[in-house]
Amino acid sequence: ETGVTQTPRHLVMGMTNKKSLKCEQHLGHNAMYWYKQSAKKPLELMFVYNFKEQTENNSVPSRFSPECPNSSHLFLHLHTLQPEDSALYLCASSQEGMAGGRMRNEQFFGPGTRLTVL
Amino acid sequence: AQKVTQAQTEISVVEKEDVTLDCVYETRDTTYYLFWYKQPPSGELVFLIRRNSFDEQNEISGRYSWNFQKSTSSFNFTITASQVVDSAVYFCALSERQTGANNLFFGTGTRLTVIP
Numbered sequence: 188e189t190g191v192t193q194t195p196r197h198l199v200m201g202m203t204n205k206k207s208l209k210c211e212q213h214l215g216h217n218a219m220y221w222y223k224q225s226a227k228k229p230l231e232l233m234f235v236y237n238f239k240e241q242t243e244n245n246s247v248p249s250r251f252s253p254e255c256p257n258s259s260h261l262f263l264h265l266h267t268l269q270p271e272d273s274a275l276y277l278c279a280s281s282q283e284g285m286a287g288g289r290m291r292n293e294q295f296f297g298p299g300t301r302l303t304v305l
Numbered sequence: 306a307q308k309v310t311q312a313q314t315e316i317s318v319v320e321k322e323d324v325t326l327d328c329v330y331e332t333r334d335t336t337y338y339l340f341w342y343k344q345p346p347s348g349e350l351v352f353l354i355r356r357n358s359f360d361e362q363n364e365i366s367g368r369y370s371w372n373f374q375k376s377t378s379s380f381n382f383t384i385t386a387s388q389v390v391d392s393a394v395y396f397c398a399l400s401e402r403q404t405g406a407n408n409l410f411f412g413t414g415t416r417l418t419v420i421p
Contacts, residue, residue, distance in 0.1 A: 218407055220407075227413075228413070229309075229410075229411045229412060229413050229414075230396070230409075230411040232408060232409065235405075235407065235408065237407075242405075243405070243408065275348060277348075277350065279350075281407055283407055292338060292355070292400060292406045292407050293340060293352050293355045294352070294407070294409060295352060296342075296349055296350035296351075296352075297349065298347060298348050298349040299348040299349065301348070
């Protein structure tokens with residue numbers, strides 16, 4: 188596997204279900220991100236983890252719960268979601284800080300999980 | 306406040322035409338970074354380029370070129386001799402040193418359709 192992988196690619200769940208999205212990066216990066224992409228709206232940053240520590244939580248409802256067990260894996264636990272939570276959820280990773288004397292903060296994205304909440 | 310504006314929602318061009326995608330940004334930080342990403346129908350955002358605020362040199366990579374102008378707060382992207390495979394949604398993004406160089410603010414994207 189190379190780059191950033193996400194599973195599952197598609198998920199349909201009811202409002203009372205509990206599910207988890209998984210992201211794995213094979214790039215040796217130390218920062219990982221969750222984004223939400225809804226129709227007609229800009230990508231919304233949800234969570235940021237640097238060195239496994241959560242550094243950003245952009246007012247995301249508690250029904251979304253992230254987990255970062257190590258620098259290569261990131262999970263998004265979902266419970267009691269609403270239909271308006273249906274969206275494409277994208278994971279990304281990057282190298283925080285300087286590398287080779289230059290800032291290397293470009294993020295590399297996975298293919299996303301298309302979530303539908305019924 | 307909107308930090309990145311992509312005024313063109315959708316653009317259609319005929320194959321081999323040149324096309325420019327506009328991006329206007331807003332920031333008070335003196336150190337910032339600008340990005341372009343491509344999102345094909347498969348959904349994955351593909352990183353195209355990153356520019357630092359202190360490097361206004363334009364860049365060319367094959368059929369792609371980028372024009373960074375601080376005076377107009379713009380970072381436009383031109384595709385020369387467009388191809389059908391260029392059809393995608395293109396996003397411009399900004400990050401600022403003050404709010405975190407890794408916190409990207411994305412524009413709403415421009416959907417480019419290249420007609421064969």
